[in-house]
Amino acid sequence: MLTSAQRQAKQPVSAVLAGPYGHPLHPIPVTVPIGAWVASLVGFLDLCAVPTGTRAFRVGLAHMSLNLVVTLAYAGDFLWRRAAQPAHEAVPAGMLALSAVALALLGISGYLGGKLSYRYGVRVADEDTQAEGYVPGAGRHRPDGDA
Numbered sequence: 001m002l003t004s005a006q007r008q009a010k011q012p013v014s015a016v017l018a019g020p021y022g023h024p025l026h027p028i029p030v031t032v033p034i035g036a037w038v039a040s041l042v043g044f045l046d047l048c049a050v051p052t053g054t055r056a057f058r059v060g061l062a063h064m065s066l067n068l069v070v071t072l073a074y075a076g077d078f079l080w081r082r083a084a085q086p087a088h089e090a091v092p093a094g095m096l097a098l099s100a101v102a103l104a105l106l107g108i109s110g111y112l113g114g115k116l117s118y119r120y121g122v123r124v125a126d127e128d129t130q131a132e133g134y135v136p137g138a139g140r141h142r143p144d145g146d147a
C-alpha cells in the first residue's frame with residue numbers, strides 16, 4: 001500500500017510536464033546538452049591528434065579558445081542578467097552588447113571549425129586531404145593570403 005507521500009510523488013506537477021500519453025518530457029530534451037558535452041570532449045580529443053606547430057593545430061586551438069570564451073561570456077551574461085535585472089525592465093545596453101559580442105565570436109569559431117573540417121579535412125578526410133593543414137611552421141602563409 002502506498003503512503004500519501006508516495007502517491008503525491010507519482011502525480012505529475014502539471015499535464016504539460018507529464019508529456020503526451022503520460023510519458024515524461026524531461027528525458028527527451030536533456031539529450032541535447034549531454035550530446036553537446038560529449039561532442040566537446042570528442043572535439044578536444046581530435047585536437048590532441050593534430051600535430052603541434054601546424055596550421056591545422058593553430059586553427060583548432062583558436063577554435064577551441066573561442067568556444068571557451070563564448071561559453072564563459074554566455075554564463076557570465078546569464079548570471080549578470082539574473083542578478084541585476086528585474087524581469088519586467090528593458091535589458092541594459094551592456095548586457096545586449098555582451099550577447100552580441102559572444103554571438104560574433106561564436107560565428108568566427110564556427111567558421112574556423114568549418115575550415116578545420118572542410119579545408120584541412122581534420123579527422124574527417126584521408127591523409128592526403130589533411131596534409132595541407134599539417135604543414136609545419138608558424139609563419140607560413142599560402143600565396144592566396146589564407147593562413
